[in-house]
Amino acid sequence: MLQAIGLTSTPRRGAPPAVNDLTFEAPPGRVTALLGATGSGKTAALRLMLELDAGRGVAYFRGRPLHRIAHPAREVGVLLGDVPGHPSRTARGQLRMLCAAAGVPATRADEVLEAVGLAGLGDQRLGTLSVGMDRRLGLACALLGDPHTLVLDEPADGLSPRENSWLYGLLRAHAAQGGTVLYASGDPKEAARTADHVVTIDAGRLVADQGVADFARTRLRPRVVVRTPHAARLAAVVGREARAAQRSVEVVEEASGRLAVYGSNCAEIGDIAYRHSVPLHQLADEVGDAGTAAPPEVERVAQPTRGAHGGRPTPGSHGAQLTPGSSGARPAPGSDGAQQAPAAPAAHGVRRALAVHGPRRASDVALSELPPPIRVRPARGPLRPLRYELRRSLGVRTTAAIMVAVLLTSAAVSVLLARTDGTALPRLLAAWPELLPLPPAALGAGLLGALSFGDEFRYPALAAGRGTVPRRLGLLLAKLLVTASFALLLAGLAVGCDAQALRLVYGPELIKIPENSLALGASWAGLAVGCAWAGLLAAGVFRVAGAGIAAVLAVPVLVVPLVQKVFEAPSARSVAGLPGRLRELAWWQLPQEADRWVLAVAQVVAQPVGAALALSLSVLICAYLFTGLRGKVRW
Incomplete structure (x- = not known):
C-alpha cells in the first residue's frame, strides 16, 4: 500500500504551493490514477513522495518512508520522464549497469527486456530509440528490482493506441499479482478506462478520491464538441433556445472557437446552427470531464489500514469519512482519525491523529501542528x-x-x-x-x-x-x-x-x-x-x-x-x-x-x-x- 499524508510543496516567491495538504492512498492489487490537468501538481506530488523535492508531509510504501528502505529499487519502481542514460549506451548495457547499482544479478536485464518486448533490441543505442521504445525501456528500468510499487508519471505520453493498450495491460498484470500501481495522467477518459481507483486533484488539492465506477458516474458525462468561427453567437443561440424549451443545457466556451455543450446531442446542435446560418467546422459526440468541483453527494471513504504486505486490516485500524470540499480531505468531525502506517512514530506530529498512543479525533489535534518535513536526499550508492x-x-x-x-x-x-x-x-x-x-x-x-x-x-x-x-x-x-x-x-x-x-x-x-x-x-x-x-x-x-x-x-x-x-x-x-x-x-x-x-x-x-x-x-x-x-x- 502507498499512503501519502499531508503532502505540501515548498511555495515559491509569493506563489501558492504546487501541492497543498494532499492526502490519499493507493491500495495494493489495484491500479490508481492520479488525475489532474496540466499544472495541477501531479508531478510535484510524485516527486514529494519520492523525496526528490523539499516540502512537508510523509509518504509510506508498505508502512515505511522511502529513506527508511534499505534497497529502494527493490521496493519502488519509478518512471519519471525519459531514461536517464548516455545516448551511446546500449539498452542491455544500461540495464546491466543498473543491475549492479540495485544489487540484482545481471541476468535480470535480459528478463525485463523480454518482459517489456525489447528482447531483440538489447544492442540498440539509447539515442536511437523511438518514444515507444524509450517508454518500454523506462518501464524495464522500473521493474529491474522486482518492486512491489510502481510510480509512473504520464507513462502513456506520446504512445500509439496499441502501445498504450500494451502498457496498461502490463500495469494491470502487475497489480493482479498483488503489487501497487500509481500513475499520473491528465486524461479523464484514459483514467476511467485503465484504472481501478481515481484520485483527482486541482491546484495541488484533493478534489475527489473514488472508485472508477463512481468516477465515471459523477465526473464524466457526454457532451457535444462544436468548432465554429462564430462560437459566441452559437453559444448565445443555444442558451436562448434551451431556456425557451425549459431544458438544462450547459455551454462552455473553450479556446480557438471551440464549444462544449452538455445536455444536448449532435442532431439538436446541428439543427440550431442550420436555422441560424452558423457554419460548423466540427460537430462530434465526446465524453469529457465534468469539471474540478466535486459533486456534493460524493464522499470518500478511506479503506481500512492494511498490513505491511497488503494483507488483512491491522487490529485497531479505523476508517475515516473525508468530506469532499475540505482542504486535503481532513477527517470529518466526529470520525476516527485517518489510518496510520504501523511504522510511523508520534514525533512526526501529523495533525491527522498519527500518534501511536491511540487514535485521536481531528478536533483534539492542534491546528498549529505541521506534517514532518520532506528533505531532498541524494540517491543511494550502488550496492556493487x-x-x-x-x-x-x-x-x-x-x-x-x-x-x-x-x-x-x-x-x-x-x-x-x-x-x-x-x-x-x-x-x-x-x-x-x-x-x-x-x-x-x-x-x-x-x-x-x-x-x-x-x-x-x-x-x-x-x-x-x-x-x-x-x-x-x-x-x-x-x-x-x-x-x-x-x-x-x-x-x-x-x-x-x-x-x-x-x-x-x-x-x-x-x-x-x-x-x-x-x-x-x-x-x-x-x-x-x-x-x-x-x-x-x-x-x-x-x-x-x-x-x-x-x-x-x-x-x-x-x-x-x-x-x-x-x-x-x-x-x-x-x-x-x-x-x-x-x-x-x-x-x-x-x-x-x-x-x-x-x-x-x-x-x-x-x-x-x-x-x-x-x-x-x-x-x-x-x-x-x-x-x-x-x-x-x-x-
Missing part, C-alpha cells in the same frame, strides 16, 4: 560499486575513443620530437615537448577521470529523476581504482606505441634503456594516475566534467610555477640521511634495500610536477570530503 563502475566505463565508446586518440597523438608527437637533437629519450617516449603543459597520455588520463563523474551528472543513472551522484566512499574508491587502472594502461600503451613508432621511423639504435628506468617509470605512472585522480575529484566536487579538465591543466600551468618558486628559495638545511632517520624512528627495522626505494619516492615527490600533483590531490580530496559531509549534515 566496482562492478557498476566497470560497466559504466566500458559500456560507452568514449573510453576507447579517447585512448585511441591519445595513442595516435602521442606517437605522432614523439616522431616529430625525434627529428631534432637535444630532446632526452624519456621525453621522446612520453611525447612531452617543452611547449605542452602535459604529455598527451597524462591529458587523456585526466579526461577519463573527469568523465568518470562528469558523464553521470550529465546522464544520471543511479536513480530516475535525480540529477546528483551520491558521494559514497565505496563509489569513490571504485572510481579511483578504475580510473587508476585505465591511466596506467594508457601510460604503458603510450610508451610502447611511441617506442615502436620511433623504431619504425628512425631505426632501433635510437631506443636505449636508461639506467634510471625504474625511477622514470614510477614518475611516469604517478603522473598519469595523479592526473586521472585530479580530474575525477574535481569533477566530483564541481559536478561538471569541464572542472575536472581545468583542474588537470591547472597543475602544470598554475601550481607547478608556485612549487618551483618554493624549491628555488635558498635552503639552509638538507634532507640527506632521511632513510637512516626513518629507520631510527620506525618500530620495525627497515631493510637496507629500502633506502633506495625511499630516496626514489622522495625524488619523485620532490619534482615540481610531482609536488604540484600531490598538493592538488590533497586539496581536492579535502574539498570532496567537505562537500560530502556538508550534504550529510543537511539531512
Whole structure:
C-alpha cells in the first residue's frame, strides 16, 4: 500500500504551493490514477513522495518512508520522464549497469527486456530509440528490482493506441499479482478506462478520491464538441433556445472557437446552427470531464489500514469519512482519525491523529501542528560499486575513443620530437615537448577521470529523476581504482606505441634503456594516475566534467610555477640521511634495500610536477570530503 499524508510543496516567491495538504492512498492489487490537468501538481506530488523535492508531509510504501528502505529499487519502481542514460549506451548495457547499482544479478536485464518486448533490441543505442521504445525501456528500468510499487508519471505520453493498450495491460498484470500501481495522467477518459481507483486533484488539492465506477458516474458525462468561427453567437443561440424549451443545457466556451455543450446531442446542435446560418467546422459526440468541483453527494471513504504486505486490516485500524470540499480531505468531525502506517512514530506530529498512543479525533489535534518535513536526499550508492563502475566505463565508446586518440597523438608527437637533437629519450617516449603543459597520455588520463563523474551528472543513472551522484566512499574508491587502472594502461600503451613508432621511423639504435628506468617509470605512472585522480575529484566536487579538465591543466600551468618558486628559495638545511632517520624512528627495522626505494619516492615527490600533483590531490580530496559531509549534515 502507498499512503501519502499531508503532502505540501515548498511555495515559491509569493506563489501558492504546487501541492497543498494532499492526502490519499493507493491500495495494493489495484491500479490508481492520479488525475489532474496540466499544472495541477501531479508531478510535484510524485516527486514529494519520492523525496526528490523539499516540502512537508510523509509518504509510506508498505508502512515505511522511502529513506527508511534499505534497497529502494527493490521496493519502488519509478518512471519519471525519459531514461536517464548516455545516448551511446546500449539498452542491455544500461540495464546491466543498473543491475549492479540495485544489487540484482545481471541476468535480470535480459528478463525485463523480454518482459517489456525489447528482447531483440538489447544492442540498440539509447539515442536511437523511438518514444515507444524509450517508454518500454523506462518501464524495464522500473521493474529491474522486482518492486512491489510502481510510480509512473504520464507513462502513456506520446504512445500509439496499441502501445498504450500494451502498457496498461502490463500495469494491470502487475497489480493482479498483488503489487501497487500509481500513475499520473491528465486524461479523464484514459483514467476511467485503465484504472481501478481515481484520485483527482486541482491546484495541488484533493478534489475527489473514488472508485472508477463512481468516477465515471459523477465526473464524466457526454457532451457535444462544436468548432465554429462564430462560437459566441452559437453559444448565445443555444442558451436562448434551451431556456425557451425549459431544458438544462450547459455551454462552455473553450479556446480557438471551440464549444462544449452538455445536455444536448449532435442532431439538436446541428439543427440550431442550420436555422441560424452558423457554419460548423466540427460537430462530434465526446465524453469529457465534468469539471474540478466535486459533486456534493460524493464522499470518500478511506479503506481500512492494511498490513505491511497488503494483507488483512491491522487490529485497531479505523476508517475515516473525508468530506469532499475540505482542504486535503481532513477527517470529518466526529470520525476516527485517518489510518496510520504501523511504522510511523508520534514525533512526526501529523495533525491527522498519527500518534501511536491511540487514535485521536481531528478536533483534539492542534491546528498549529505541521506534517514532518520532506528533505531532498541524494540517491543511494550502488550496492556493487566496482562492478557498476566497470560497466559504466566500458559500456560507452568514449573510453576507447579517447585512448585511441591519445595513442595516435602521442606517437605522432614523439616522431616529430625525434627529428631534432637535444630532446632526452624519456621525453621522446612520453611525447612531452617543452611547449605542452602535459604529455598527451597524462591529458587523456585526466579526461577519463573527469568523465568518470562528469558523464553521470550529465546522464544520471543511479536513480530516475535525480540529477546528483551520491558521494559514497565505496563509489569513490571504485572510481579511483578504475580510473587508476585505465591511466596506467594508457601510460604503458603510450610508451610502447611511441617506442615502436620511433623504431619504425628512425631505426632501433635510437631506443636505449636508461639506467634510471625504474625511477622514470614510477614518475611516469604517478603522473598519469595523479592526473586521472585530479580530474575525477574535481569533477566530483564541481559536478561538471569541464572542472575536472581545468583542474588537470591547472597543475602544470598554475601550481607547478608556485612549487618551483618554493624549491628555488635558498635552503639552509638538507634532507640527506632521511632513510637512516626513518629507520631510527620506525618500530620495525627497515631493510637496507629500502633506502633506495625511499630516496626514489622522495625524488619523485620532490619534482615540481610531482609536488604540484600531490598538493592538488590533497586539496581536492579535502574539498570532496567537505562537500560530502556538508550534504550529510543537511539531512
